[in-house]
Amino acid sequence: MRPWETIMLSPALEKQRQQLYAQAVADMEQRVQAAGDFPAMLAALGWGLQELDRTYTATPARVKATVACRAGCSFCCSVPVDVQAHEVLFAAGFIRKNFPPAELAAAITRTAAHRARVSGLYSDERGRLRQPCALLRDDRCSIYEGRPEACRAHHTNNVAPCIADLTEPDVAIEQAYIPALRSRMFAVMLGLDEAIEAAGFDDRAYDFGSALHEALTNSLCQELWMRRKPAFPDSCLADPSMDDARPGA
Numbered sequence: 714m715r716p717w718e719t720i721m722l723s724p725a726l727e728k729q730r731q732q733l734y735a736q737a738v739a740d741m742e743q744r745v746q747a748a749g750d751f752p753a754m755l756a757a758l759g760w761g762l763q764e765l766d767r768t769y770t771a772t773p774a775r776v777k778a779t780v781a782c783r784a785g786c787s788f789c790c791s792v793p794v795d796v797q798a799h800e801v802l803f804a805a806g807f808i809r810k811n812f813p814p815a816e817l818a819a820a821i822t823r824t825a826a827h828r829a830r831v832s833g834l835y836s837d838e839r840g841r842l843r844q845p846c847a848l849l850r851d852d853r854c855s856i857y858e859g860r861p862e863a864c865r866a867h868h869t870n871n872v873a874p875c876i877a878d879l880t881e882p883d884v885a886i887e888q889a890y891i892p893a894l895r896s897r898m899f900a901v902m903l904g905l906d907e908a909i910e911a912a913g914f915d916d917r918a919y920d921f922g923s924a925l926h927e928a929l930t931n932s933l934c935q936e937l938w939m940r941r942k943p944a945f946p947d948s949c950l951a952d953p954s955m956d957d958a959r960p961g962a
């Protein structure tokens with residue numbers, strides 16, 4: 714099920730969603746096709762991530778006025794972040810470029826600890842851990858300009874369900890979503906992903922912290938990705954390999 718299909722959209726919002734999706738696919742395809750090497754791909758990815766931020770900025774003020782999210786509010790950063798390889802490689806590039814050596818070493822240590830904690834767990838099992846993201850520092854994102862797509866697209870209109878969601882697994886957090894905003898953000902996010910997938914790049918879903926640890930410690934990841942191979946080992950997947958029968962399933 715696509716994320717926007719969990720919420721009812723008016724005909725006008727649905728039309729807008731389709732237009733934003735198609736435009737994001739076309740714009741990103743153009744940039745991906747023009748990029749001949751990894752630095753150029755990073756630049757294309759950076760454009761795509763900023764396009765998500767521009768989409769938020771262009772959202773009508775009356776819609777943005779309903780957003781409860783504020784700087785320093787980090788309850789959603791304890792929910793698992795599932796990503797694709799391009800988001801991990803962009804975040805790793807951001808860290809290498811902006812973190813001093815001691816902070817880079819600390820990030821590697823924290824992502825290693827995260828990876829060890831969630832190794833072998835399915836997505837729902839990781840979710841129940843409510844493990845704060847390894848990049849969260851003092852309730853703020855330490856890679857804000859390099860953060861993944863889902864982190865940019867997530868907003869609610871009420872912090873209470875976000876708080877309750879940390880301890881009560883059955884909280885209907887969807888009720889706090891803002892259809893007029895979420896449909897726009899997810900349209901662009903999925904359009905960017907579609908363009909990258911259509912160009913043959915790795916489209917597997919990874920656990921962000923685990924894959925980021927691999928990216929920060931293994932320079933081969935970006936080479937594999939550029940060759941349209943899986944960038945990260947199966948141990949970093951959001952869910953263990955589909956070839957492995959889930960115990961008790």
Ligand code: SF4
Binds near residue numbers: 790791846848855
């Ligand atoms: S990358 Fe940043 S915004 Fe996303 S979960 Fe981690 S700390 Fe939060």
